[in-house]
Each structure stands twice: as C-alpha cells, then as structure tokens.
Amino acid sequence: MIGSIWSKWDLHIHSPYTHQANEYGASTIDEFVDKIISSELSLTGITNYFFFKDNELDEIRGKFQKKGVEHTVLGNLEFRIDQQNKDGEWINVHCIFSENITSQQINSILSTLPISNTTSEGKHIYCSQQSFTDSQIKTCEAVVKFDSLIAHLNSNLKFGVDFLIAACPNGYGGFRPDMKEGRSRAVALEIEKRCQIILGRPQDRNFFLKEDRYPFAKQKPVFHASDAHRLKDVGTMYSWVKAKPTFEGLRQAIIEPDLRVQQTDDFIENTYIKPWFKSVELGGKVFAGEDINFFSQTIPLNPNLVTIVGGRGTGKSLFLDAMHSRFNHQSEHSNARRVSGESLCVELDQGDGTVLKFDSSTNTYSYLHVSQGDVQHFSQKPDDLSGEIKRMLGIHGVEFDPVTSSKISNNLSKYRTFVEYWEDVDSQNQRINTQQYQQSVIDNNTQLIGTLTNPQNKLLIEQYQNNSKSINEKNNFIDQARSTLALLNRHAIEINQKIVLLNANSCSTNQAPLIDESLVKTPINQNIDICNKEIETLTESNSGIARQFRQQGINQDISSLLSKVTEYQKSIDQASSKLDEINQKTMDYQAFVQERGEFALKYKEYIDYQKDNIDLAFQKLKVKQSGWNDEQNELVQEILSDIHINGRVVFNVNHFYSGIEECLNRGKFRSTSEKSTFERLQETFCVRSIDDFFKLLSGEKIINCDGVPTSIEEFFWKPEFFNKGGRFELLNYLYSPSNIRRYLYANADFQYKGKTVNKLSVGQRGTFYVCLKLATDPFGSPFVFDQPEDDLDNEFIMSQLVPLFRKIKKYRQVIIVTHNANLVVNTDAEQVIIADNQGESIRYTSGSVEDGNVKENTGIRAEICNILEGGSYAFEKRERKYGIQELA
Known part of the structure; x- marks a missing residue:
C-alpha cells in the first residue's frame, strides 16, 4: 500500500433520505451515489x-459495493442543542460515527436518549423515528442537551x-468562538472545547490552528463541506484529506490538523511539482554468490515521507542500498553497498506524471542520498568535510585557470630545456652552449685563417672567405626555412x-577562415629558390678565385688551402650563429624566471578568489529566493x-616541507641531535607563512644558504643540494598548480551554534552536515537518508529534524530508514514500510500509521509498536495531546 495520500472528503452531505429541507425531489439513491462517484469523493x-x-x-454503502467503487461512508447525525447563539438560533453539533457501525446500531443506541422537548403531558420524547412520530414533533423543532448527548x-x-x-x-445554528461578547463567547468556547472537528469555511482554518484561542487550546481541523440537500450541490464543496479514507484516517486528521486537511484546491502538495520515486521493484540475489535474496515484489512509494523500519538484519537498509545501486552516483564517499538484484528497477515520477524507469547501474539521476556511515565519515574527518561543504555550496571543482596552468607547464618545460641546453658538454666535458666556449671557437678559427694568409694571397682569401660566409648564411637560412615549413x-x-x-x-556567430598554407x-x-x-x-x-690563384702563379696547394678556409669560416659562422642563439636563449631564460614569478601571483589571486567564493556562496544561501514561497524561505533560514x-x-x-624534502639531497638536511x-x-628556506611562500616563488632572496641571502633561482643552480633530476622536481613542486594544492588551498571553515569544528562533538558535526545538505539542496529531488539517528544529536532530532521533516516533505519526497519511533510517529509519516527476513528471503509490506490495531496485533500500527522501542508511547503521547484515546 502507498500509505496516506490526498483525496476529497465531504463530512456533511445529506442523502435523499434526509428528514429536513429535502430538495432531492425524485432523485434516487443510485443517482445520489453516482454523483458522489463522478465528484471523485473518497469519503462522505x-x-x-x-x-x-x-x-x-x-x-x-451497498450501492458503492455493488458498483465496485471503494468509498467510505461514515454516519453523521446533526443535533440542535438547547443553547442559542447570539442570533437566538439553536446551535448545531454533529456526531460522526465509524464506518463499522450500522444505521440500526446508531438508531438503537439513540432511541433511549431523551431530547429536551417533551409531550403535552410532560412525557419524554426520545431520539427515534417512532418517538418523534408518536409525539408529532418535527426534527426542526427538536433540541437536545449537549451534556446529555455526550454522556449517552x-x-x-x-x-x-x-x-x-x-x-x-458559521451558518444557521452556528457558534462563533472568536466573538467578543461575554456570555455568547463563553458558550461558544465550551462547545468548541468538547468538539474535535470543525465543519467550517476555508477562511476559518487559520483561526482554529491557533493555539492561543484560549488557555491550553489545541489545533483543530476545519473541514469544508457541502451540507448538500439536493443533487446538484453534491461535490461542490469538499476538503482534501491526506489519510486513508476511514474513520481512523479522520482521527489522524484530528491529530495532525495542519498537515492532513486542506480546504481548497490550491494547497502546496496539490500544486507543487516535485519528482518522486514512484516504486521499487525487487527480486533475485541481493549479493552475487550469497544466499540472501529479495522476494520478488514491487513496492509503491508515497510521494511525501516514507519510513522503512524493521528488526536487525531484516533488510531495511538494503532497500535504500538497492535504490542507490541503480544510479551512477558521483559522490566521492558513500558507504552504500552495491546490490546485484537481478530484477531491480526504480521508477521515478518527474512530477508531471511522466515516469522514468531505471533498471541498470549506468543510470544517472541526481538526488540527495545519505547512506549509513556517510555522516560519520565526514563528521570524523574535518578536511573531507571541508571538501564536502564546498561541493554542497556548488564550488567544488573550480580549477585553476587552465590557460595559465598550460602556460606554467610550458614555462617549466622550456626552462628545463634551457638548463639541459646550458649544461650540454663536449667530449672533453666542456660546456659548449656558453658565450665563452663559442667565442673561443671564433677566435681559434680566425687565427687559423690568419696562418694561411700572406701578402700575396690576402685579397683572394678575404674574397673567398666572404663568399663562404655568405654561402653559410644562406644555407643556414634555407635550413631555418625548411624547418619552418616542416x-x-x-x-x-x-x-x-x-x-x-x-x-x-552553435556559439560561432562569426566564422573563422581556415589557414591558407600557400600564403606562407x-x-x-x-x-x-633565391638563396x-x-x-x-x-x-x-x-x-673563379681558385683559378685566379693559379693564373697569378701563387705557388701553393690551392685546393687544400681553400678547403681549410672553407672549414674554418664555417666554424666561425656556426659559432657566431651559436652566440646569437645563446644570447637569445639566455634572454628567454631570464624571461622564463620573471614569468614564473608572475604566475605565482596568479595562483595567489586564484586561492584568494576561492576563499571569497566560499564566503559569497554562503551569503547567497542566506538571501531570500524569489522563486520560493514564504514557508520555503523561512524553512531554509531556520x-x-x-x-x-x-x-x-x-x-x-608540514605538508610543504615534507614535499620539499622529497626533492632534495637529504644528506644536506639530515636531522641532528639539536635539530x-x-x-x-625551515631554517634554510625560511618559509613559515603564505606570504613567505609567495616571496620565495616571486624570486625574493629569502633562502638562507650558508648565511648568504639567496633566491630560489640561484638555489636551483647549486647542484650540491640536489640528486639527479631533483632541481626539476623542486621546480614542479613549487610552481605546478597540481602540486601547490597539496599544501596551499582554500578551506571552508564552519561554526555550529557558535562552536568551531574542534569544539564540536561528532554528533554535532553530523548535525551540521545534514543541515547544510538540506539547506543547499532543500527542494525538488528526493532525499534518502539511512538511519539519521545513528550519527546525529538526539536533541537535534527531536527539536529540529522532526519539525523539519514535517515541513519539507511537502516540497520533496523524503525516504528514511529508522529505528526511532519519533521519526515515524511524530513526523506523521505518510507511508511505513516494514522489512522482514524470512529464511534469507527479504520482503516488505507497507501501509500508513492509521492502519491496524495494537491490541489485536494487526497492521502497521502494531508493527511499529512491536519493532520500534517507545512506539506505543510515541502514539499515546501524540494522541493524548488531542484528547483522543489511543486506538487499541
């Protein structure tokens, strides 16, 4: 059973058999019943x-049964009592009887009740058709003593x-407890105190829900009713009631008058569109390779508050785990067990009647699911809780600017390439990519050319040398050009x-042209080609120069001479080109160092932005939302x-220096007896705060290197502090965003009831966690919570969680597993699901809190009392408040 759902009731409707003001004319009982059915009334x-x-x-009742329509008929007798209102009219009261009592039983009991009227001889007239006929009194003339009626x-x-x-x-024979007159008001109050139900107007609702009407006043439900005396009035006025359409459901409406009775069609639960899990289909093995299984069944779910109860090992939490298993959750932490369930299927009503079926674990649907142990995990690990807070505030995953991050990565890569370039050596272990080395090459080869020159060949060699230089330049250009083309x-x-x-x-409003390679x-x-x-x-x-040597009769080995000139000139030109390259790379290197420091400041801006983002996100939670009604806004602020x-x-x-140590030659920093x-x-790097860290990254000389103030760049060039590759590991550790976040990050700090996290108990941290979960995602998707009482403050459960569930279930479906009777009874759960394990076969039965009989040990009420500690007391305490004895 789906439990308590909203349906239309009319508690005050006269049939064609009414004794007084009967305007049904020729209408039959069949027509009367058909009109009730077409009006979609569930109880009359x-x-x-x-x-x-x-x-x-x-x-x-028989007519409804014959037509195959489930409809509850309660008896309602209207009495005029011998007290008058301020207009001199006799006040009307009604006695509403259970559906289990017949007309004959009611008439028989009342036939011995004397009314206030008497015969001309002074004899009693009794409350029966026979007595009224014999005395010739009309029902419109009869009155009865209220006290006598109640006592009888x-x-x-x-x-x-x-x-x-x-x-x-209100109306004829009405009383007005909100009147100001002394005696009339006193009479009205006495009548109201002895009534459990108000048959009134929609505008009377708020007055009778006030508890300051008079001392010790209780809330009372107002039922809007038609008082129909003719066929066309049937179905024109009614109340919406959230209960099983029974007398017991009526009792529940008296106990929860604000939650279970509405007088108009536009109440929240009838108009607010919310998605809700409509049913869960179970069957097959619970876990692969184990004997325990689900009994094959489909459990319909109520759209409001569903509570799942059962003894230890009966499978109550498995119900939620099974639901969880049908979705691909993105949560990093969840203690929900993966249920295999061969026939496992979850149905979701999107709120507009559209139903989605989820029958595999690849489904994605975002709803709020708190598994058993989730709260404990976060409440015991404040750092994880901080991350969860950011996720709940909607700022988890705000990464450092990817463009800047890419630039940093590119910078560090090019820096490393330069260092490796700078440290390249020849076969004699000399660094070849230095200005000194390449200048020595130029000087040596210039001298060698000088040794080949004499007054006789000087002009020809210079001309040959210039030509060779031009050839080398043009070959070098061709190499660069071909490299560019490649x-x-x-x-x-x-x-x-x-x-x-x-x-x-679709965002490209303006189309970008393709690159035309031919233009380049x-x-x-x-x-x-020109070169x-x-x-x-x-x-x-x-x-031609070689021919001139021979023509001039220069007596030398011309071929060898010019070959050497070519070789030496090529070395000079290559070294000159290398010098330009070294100078450019050195300038680039200096730019890398400067740029790296600027990137560090970008990270500082990013981390400050994250901190401000947390502040802003929380402040937004405190702002009234225009799309919510007053109750919703008040609920979140509460x-x-x-x-x-x-x-x-x-x-x-500590994390910072732990990572630093991994990058260095540990022998240089081995612990001593003193330190x-x-x-x-810390003595060397002198970083003790965030400001020190950014001074280090920006290149300030804060490192203490044997008493000499040193910058981080100067430190990188001291090989004695590093093992192989350690310099680049430290560079990445200090400047790469993916490494920085290991020791520098924005935390979401919190206080609950004025206490910081280190002063809160685990239960209080859990309470904070659940409150924020609900505040950041208060309405809409279903909220599933496995055993909240295990990890939450008991005071919070009683003073806040119970009232919270009573309000929030109007705006979102709530499904909880619990062994706390108060979370079932005092939240007025619309549906109770009982888990049972019979021979390793888990099955579920469901219904509402108004189902069953405790003394006869039947139905949901009996199960609640049998399973939950304090169940009977919870029912008794709630019902005693309204002066209604517990149904036994």
Missing part, C-alpha cells in the same frame, strides 16, 4: 437529523473509536581541423540559523 459523512432512516447508511454516547460507544463530535461555527606541415592540418569544429559550434609557403619557397641561386653564384665565384561558514586560505607548512630535518629545512 452521510448526514441526517437526530436519527437515520432505517438502513440508510447500509443501503448507500460515551455510555454506549467508545469515544475516539466509534464516534467523534463536530461543531459548526612545422607548418605538422600543425596546419590540426589547426584547420580545430577551426572547422569551432565554426560548427609560397614566399618561403621563393626565398629558398639556392645566389649560393650557385657564390660557389662559382669561389671557383535550517541555517545555527550555521556559519567562511573561507580560509590554508598553508600547510630535526623539518627544522633544518
């Missing part, structure tokens, strides 16, 4: 005056089990592919009333 209080026509209720009913029936009393504050060939296709994808995006390749190839022709000319010129969250930038010095490794590292 069939009303007559003082007594029923013989078998009136039974005949009407109590002596023959069981109050709260067989009957309840209703009063009419680079273009490698990347142009990829870039054009990305441009095509970008243009196809054509002039480059033309320049290569090749010029090289041919210069080569021919050098050949949840947040004891909570304060603020962002704090954390620099974890630990940590102390020696």
Whole structure:
C-alpha cells in the first residue's frame, strides 16, 4: 500500500433520505451515489437529523459495493442543542460515527436518549423515528442537551473509536468562538472545547490552528463541506484529506490538523511539482554468490515521507542500498553497498506524471542520498568535510585557470630545456652552449685563417672567405626555412581541423577562415629558390678565385688551402650563429624566471578568489529566493540559523616541507641531535607563512644558504643540494598548480551554534552536515537518508529534524530508514514500510500509521509498536495531546 495520500472528503452531505429541507425531489439513491462517484469523493459523512432512516447508511454503502467503487461512508447525525447563539438560533453539533457501525446500531443506541422537548403531558420524547412520530414533533423543532448527548454516547460507544463530535461555527445554528461578547463567547468556547472537528469555511482554518484561542487550546481541523440537500450541490464543496479514507484516517486528521486537511484546491502538495520515486521493484540475489535474496515484489512509494523500519538484519537498509545501486552516483564517499538484484528497477515520477524507469547501474539521476556511515565519515574527518561543504555550496571543482596552468607547464618545460641546453658538454666535458666556449671557437678559427694568409694571397682569401660566409648564411637560412615549413606541415592540418569544429559550434556567430598554407609557403619557397641561386653564384665565384690563384702563379696547394678556409669560416659562422642563439636563449631564460614569478601571483589571486567564493556562496544561501514561497524561505533560514561558514586560505607548512624534502639531497638536511630535518629545512628556506611562500616563488632572496641571502633561482643552480633530476622536481613542486594544492588551498571553515569544528562533538558535526545538505539542496529531488539517528544529536532530532521533516516533505519526497519511533510517529509519516527476513528471503509490506490495531496485533500500527522501542508511547503521547484515546 502507498500509505496516506490526498483525496476529497465531504463530512456533511445529506442523502435523499434526509428528514429536513429535502430538495432531492425524485432523485434516487443510485443517482445520489453516482454523483458522489463522478465528484471523485473518497469519503462522505452521510448526514441526517437526530436519527437515520432505517438502513440508510447500509443501503448507500451497498450501492458503492455493488458498483465496485471503494468509498467510505461514515454516519453523521446533526443535533440542535438547547443553547442559542447570539442570533437566538439553536446551535448545531454533529456526531460522526465509524464506518463499522450500522444505521440500526446508531438508531438503537439513540432511541433511549431523551431530547429536551417533551409531550403535552410532560412525557419524554426520545431520539427515534417512532418517538418523534408518536409525539408529532418535527426534527426542526427538536433540541437536545449537549451534556446529555455526550454522556449517552460515551455510555454506549467508545469515544475516539466509534464516534467523534463536530461543531459548526458559521451558518444557521452556528457558534462563533472568536466573538467578543461575554456570555455568547463563553458558550461558544465550551462547545468548541468538547468538539474535535470543525465543519467550517476555508477562511476559518487559520483561526482554529491557533493555539492561543484560549488557555491550553489545541489545533483543530476545519473541514469544508457541502451540507448538500439536493443533487446538484453534491461535490461542490469538499476538503482534501491526506489519510486513508476511514474513520481512523479522520482521527489522524484530528491529530495532525495542519498537515492532513486542506480546504481548497490550491494547497502546496496539490500544486507543487516535485519528482518522486514512484516504486521499487525487487527480486533475485541481493549479493552475487550469497544466499540472501529479495522476494520478488514491487513496492509503491508515497510521494511525501516514507519510513522503512524493521528488526536487525531484516533488510531495511538494503532497500535504500538497492535504490542507490541503480544510479551512477558521483559522490566521492558513500558507504552504500552495491546490490546485484537481478530484477531491480526504480521508477521515478518527474512530477508531471511522466515516469522514468531505471533498471541498470549506468543510470544517472541526481538526488540527495545519505547512506549509513556517510555522516560519520565526514563528521570524523574535518578536511573531507571541508571538501564536502564546498561541493554542497556548488564550488567544488573550480580549477585553476587552465590557460595559465598550460602556460606554467610550458614555462617549466622550456626552462628545463634551457638548463639541459646550458649544461650540454663536449667530449672533453666542456660546456659548449656558453658565450665563452663559442667565442673561443671564433677566435681559434680566425687565427687559423690568419696562418694561411700572406701578402700575396690576402685579397683572394678575404674574397673567398666572404663568399663562404655568405654561402653559410644562406644555407643556414634555407635550413631555418625548411624547418619552418616542416612545422607548418605538422600543425596546419590540426589547426584547420580545430577551426572547422569551432565554426560548427552553435556559439560561432562569426566564422573563422581556415589557414591558407600557400600564403606562407609560397614566399618561403621563393626565398629558398633565391638563396639556392645566389649560393650557385657564390660557389662559382669561389671557383673563379681558385683559378685566379693559379693564373697569378701563387705557388701553393690551392685546393687544400681553400678547403681549410672553407672549414674554418664555417666554424666561425656556426659559432657566431651559436652566440646569437645563446644570447637569445639566455634572454628567454631570464624571461622564463620573471614569468614564473608572475604566475605565482596568479595562483595567489586564484586561492584568494576561492576563499571569497566560499564566503559569497554562503551569503547567497542566506538571501531570500524569489522563486520560493514564504514557508520555503523561512524553512531554509531556520535550517541555517545555527550555521556559519567562511573561507580560509590554508598553508600547510608540514605538508610543504615534507614535499620539499622529497626533492632534495637529504644528506644536506639530515636531522641532528639539536635539530630535526623539518627544522633544518625551515631554517634554510625560511618559509613559515603564505606570504613567505609567495616571496620565495616571486624570486625574493629569502633562502638562507650558508648565511648568504639567496633566491630560489640561484638555489636551483647549486647542484650540491640536489640528486639527479631533483632541481626539476623542486621546480614542479613549487610552481605546478597540481602540486601547490597539496599544501596551499582554500578551506571552508564552519561554526555550529557558535562552536568551531574542534569544539564540536561528532554528533554535532553530523548535525551540521545534514543541515547544510538540506539547506543547499532543500527542494525538488528526493532525499534518502539511512538511519539519521545513528550519527546525529538526539536533541537535534527531536527539536529540529522532526519539525523539519514535517515541513519539507511537502516540497520533496523524503525516504528514511529508522529505528526511532519519533521519526515515524511524530513526523506523521505518510507511508511505513516494514522489512522482514524470512529464511534469507527479504520482503516488505507497507501501509500508513492509521492502519491496524495494537491490541489485536494487526497492521502497521502494531508493527511499529512491536519493532520500534517507545512506539506505543510515541502514539499515546501524540494522541493524548488531542484528547483522543489511543486506538487499541
């Protein structure tokens, strides 16, 4: 059973058999019943005056049964009592009887009740058709003493089990407890105190829900009813009631008048669209390879508050775990068990009647699921709780700017390439990529050319040397040009592919043109051709110089001489080009160092932004939302009333130096009898705060290197402090965002009831966690919670969680597993699911709190009392408040 759901009731409706003001004319009972059915009424209080026509209720009940329609008929007798209102009208009260009592039983009991009227001879007239006929009194003339009526009913029936009393504050014979007149008001108050139900107007609701109407006043439900005396009035007025359409359901409405009775169609639960899990289908093995299994069944779920109870090992938490297993949850922490369930299927009503079926673990649907142990995990690990707070505030996953991050990565890569370039050595272990080394190459080869020159060949050698230099320059240009073309060939296709994808995006209002390679390749190839022709000319010129040597009769080995000139000049030109390259790379290196420091400041801005983002996100929670009604806004602010969250930038010095140690030659920082490794590292790097850290990264000389103030860049060039590759490990550790967040991050600090996290008990931390969960995601998707009482403060459960569930279930489905009777009874759970394990076969039965009988040990009420400690007391305490004895 789906439990308590909303349906239309009319507690005050006269049938064609009514004794007084009967305007049904020729309408039959069949037509009367058909009109009730077409009006979609689930329960009616069939009303007559003082007594029923013989078998009136039974005949009407039989008609519904014959038509195959489930409908509850309660008896409602209307009495005029011998007290008048301020207009001189006799006040009306109603006695509403259980559906288990027949017309004959009611008439028989009342037939011995004397009314206030007497015969002309002074004899008693009794409350029966026969007595009224014999005395010739009309029902419109009869009155009865209120005290006598109540006493007579109590002596023959069981109050709260067989009957309840209703009063009419308005209309003919109405009383007005909100009147100001002394005596009339006193009479009205006395009548109201002895009634459990008000048959009134929608505008009377708020008045009778006030508990300051008079001392010790209790809330009372107002039922809007038609008081129909003719067919066309049937179904025109009614109340919405959230209960099983039974007399017991009526009792529950008296106990929860604010939650279970509405007088108009536009109440929240009838108009608010919320998604809810409609049913869960179970069957097959619970866990692969184990004997325990689900009995094959489909359990319909109530859209409001569903509570799942059962003894230890009965499978109550497995119900929620099974639901959890049908979704691909993104939560990093969950203690929910993975249930295999071969026939496991969850149905979701999206709120508009559209139903989605989830029958595999690949389904994705976002709802709030708190498994057993989840609260404990976060409450015991404050750092994880901080991360969860950020996720709940909607700021988890705000990464450092990917463009800047890519630039940092590129910077560090190019820096490493330069260092490796700078430290490249020749076969004699000399660094070849230094200005000194390349200048020595130029000087040596210039001297060698000088040794080949004499006054006789000087001019020819200089001309040959200049030609060779030009040839080398042009060959060098050709190499660079071809390298550029190769680079273009490698990347142009990829870039054009990305441009095509970008243009196809719906956001590309303006189409970007593709790269035209020919615009670049054509002039480059033309320049290569020009250089090749010029090289041919210069080569021919050098050949001419060789001929001139012979023509002038210079007595030398011309071929060997010019070959050496060519070789030496090429070395000079290569070294000169290398010098330009070294100077450029050195300038680039200096730019890398400066740029790296600027990137560090970008990270500082990012971490400050994260901190501010936490503050801003929390402040947004405190702002009234225009899309919510007043109750919703008040509810969220009530949840947040004891909570304060603020962002704090954390620099974890211990984590920082732990990572530093991994990158260095540990022998240089080995602990001594006087100082630990940590102390020696801190003494050297002098980083004790966030400000110190950013001074280090920006290049300030804060490192203490044997008493000499040193920058981090200068420190990188001291090889004695590093093992192989350690310099680059430290560089990445200090500047890469993925490493920095290990020791520098923004935390979400919080206070609950004015206490910081280190002063809160585990239960209080859990309470904070649940409050924030609900405040950040209060309405809409279902909220599933496994055994909240295990990890939460008991005071919070009683003073806040119970009232919270009573309010929030209107706006979202709540499903909980619990062994706390108060979370079932005092939250007025719409549906109770009982878990049972019979021979390793788990099955579930469900219903509402108004189902069953405790003394007979039947139904949901009995199960609650049997399973939950204090169940009977919870029922008794709740019902005693309203002066209704417990149904036994």
